[in-house]
Amino acid sequence: MNCTDVKYDLLNLLEGDLETSQEVQIRAHLSSCETCTANYNELQQTLAIIETERTAVLDDDFSASVLEAIKEQNQTVSFTSRMKQVLLYAAVVSIGIFIGSLTANLLVASNDQVSHDPLQELYLDGLKAEPLETFLISN
């Protein structure tokens, strides 16, 4: 087995794709040939770098997909909590309007009976003295 034969099979040797008899022959050549051993070591280092890069690329894809999933989950959660906030706000506003109208009705009812505001009393007295019907008939 010469250097050219070994050169073409170095990659197969590194990948473990050789039959045992071929591997034994190539390793025998490597043990006696510095040039082929240097090529073997260089190819081994290159493959190690490629493997590292490939793993790094896979890690980037993985982390990117994880980040994407987290972002989607956060958007879903924030949308849900935003909907809850809107519903809570609407409920509070509705209750406020209800209580406000109840209070206004109570105030109007109590004002019909007794008014402590002199200005309002005057206004109401004026209305009592001259109701709308009287005003319309007399004019």
Ligand SMILES: [Zn+2]
């Ligand atoms: Zn050689």
